[in-house]
Amino acid sequence: MQIEETLLGGLSPEAFLRDYWQKKPLLIRQAIPGFESHYSPEELAGLSLEPDVESRLVIEKAGERPWQVIHGPQQEDTFLGLPDTHWTLLLQAVNQHDVDIASLFDLFAFIPAWRLDDIMISYAPDQGSVGPHTDNYDVFLIQAHGKRHWQISNQTVSDEDLIPGIDMRIMQQFDMSKEWMLEPGDMLYLPPNVPHHGIAQGDCITYSIGFRAPDQNELLDEYILSRLKHIENNRRYSDADLIPSANSGELSSNSRQQLRKLLLDTLLLTDDALDQWLAEFVTEPVRGAGPEPVEPAVSESELVELIKQSETCYRSEQARYCWYRDQAGQLLAYADGERITISKEAEEWFIRFADQRVFFQQELLEAAGSKHSLTLLCQLYNLGFLIFDSEL
Ligand code: SIN
Ligand code: CO
Numbered sequence: 001m002q003i004e005e006t007l008l009g010g011l012s013p014e015a016f017l018r019d020y021w022q023k024k025p026l027l028i029r030q031a032i033p034g035f036e037s038h039y040s041p042e043e044l045a046g047l048s049l050e051p052d053v054e055s056r057l058v059i060e061k062a063g064e065r066p067w068q069v070i071h072g073p074q075q076e077d078t079f080l081g082l083p084d085t086h087w088t089l090l091l092q093a094v095n096q097h098d099v100d101i102a103s104l105f106d107l108f109a110f111i112p113a114w115r116l117d118d119i120m121i122s123y124a125p126d127q128g129s130v131g132p133h134t135d136n137y138d139v140f141l142i143q144a145h146g147k148r149h150w151q152i153s154n155q156t157v158s159d160e161d162l163i164p165g166i167d168m169r170i171m172q173q174f175d176m177s178k179e180w181m182l183e184p185g186d187m188l189y190l191p192p193n194v195p196h197h198g199i200a201q202g203d204c205i206t207y208s209i210g211f212r213a214p215d216q217n218e219l220l221d222e223y224i225l226s227r228l229k230h231i232e233n234n235r236r237y238s239d240a241d242l243i244p245s246a247n248s249g250e251l252s253s254n255s256r257q258q259l260r261k262l263l264l265d266t267l268l269l270t271d272d273a274l275d276q277w278l279a280e281f282v283t284e285p286v287r288g289a290g291p292e293p294v295e296p297a298v299s300e301s302e303l304v305e306l307i308k309q310s311e312t313c314y315r316s317e318q319a320r321y322c323w324y325r326d327q328a329g330q331l332l333a334y335a336d337g338e339r340i341t342i343s344k345e346a347e348e349w350f351i352r353f354a355d356q357r358v359f360f361q362q363e364l365l366e367a368a369g370s371k372h373s374l375t376l377l378c379q380l381y382n383l384g385f386l387i388f389d390s391e392l
Pocket of ligand 1: 129
């Protein structure tokens with residue numbers, strides 16, 4: 001059977017989005033038949049020692065305090081001192097370090113790419129868990145190795161329901177409403193805020209495909225920050241047209257209007273400006289820094305040589321990409337928090353670039369046959385967004 005038929009347990013993406021997405025949990029047995037972890041427990045431990053890999057070690061019982069969290073990079077000695085059971089190693093954003101892991105996102109291409117957060121991989125020995133908790137985000141939990149006993153609850157959780165004084169947000173009491181034993185290839189979809197508790201049954205590796213959804217605080221914080229960066233000549237309130245006031249305590253309509261204008265000019269709340277900022281915002285790296293530009297930049301003919309030397313080319317996973325059409329129908333292309341100016345003739349290629357992670361020699365040679373798409377490819381390469389296998 002094709003993965004499209006199994007992934008959502010026979011549901012079409014339309015039916016899944018309509019009936020489950022952001023609404024209710026769904027267990028899918030053998031969503032990815034034959035699925036195996038790309039990493040062994042030892043390899044995951046090895047990855048967590050690396051300085052650019054974000055990790056957490058959660059020790060339920062034998063740590064300095066209950067539910068102790070040790071943030072990475074982890075130390076080799078820490079692993080030597082761990083008990084046999086009741087701990088979990090969580091590696092965040094493994095997709096940014098491994099294109100095969102990032103390719104799992106392609107299974108969920110029916111969800112807009114800007115909604116993706118990261119792929120977290122956890123390893124736990126027997127009884128390891130991160131405690132009963134809720135997350136703010138949608139997640140697909142794919143069982144990759146061994147078994148995990150998942151329980152969910154229909155409790156509504158607030159801050160008072162959490163265990164006080166620990167490093168994590170764990171529920172004091174968990175009233176299970178449903179439970180399943182997940183085996184490799186099984187997948188559990190959870191919408192935001194559904195209490196869940198997954199306990200390893202023997203050695204266990206779980207992949208979490210996580211999604212992002214900014215809240216009002218984040219949007220406002222980020223937007224204001226970006227507007228502050230744009231203020232070059234810090235305009236000050238001025239009232240050269242002031243006339244004598246009858247009552248000095250009044251905040252006059254004229255003053256209010258001028259102050260409002262000064263504030264609104266700063267905020268720049270036009271649809272066009274907001275749309276442009278949104279595209280910058282959703283393509284900014286969620287974790288870590290974006291890719292480095294190529295130094296020295298290559299010419300178009302040098303790029304054609306690079307294409308000829310490489311079977312495969314990868315899109316950088318350090319950056320995010322998106323595009324949209326403005327009201328005039330023009331395509332605006334964004335990568336890594338910035339707009340990229342592209343020609344009309346290269347639009348189709350950018351659309352493809354924003355959809356696809358891996359490119360083969362033949363398709364790149366075809367693209368390089370047209371001046372406009374070659375210019376775009378060269379631009380993308382020099383910005384650090386394309387990596388040839390010959391360079392790895
Ligand atoms: C885990 O993989 O142990 C935890 C995943 C989750 O509950 O979000
Ligand atoms: Co969770």
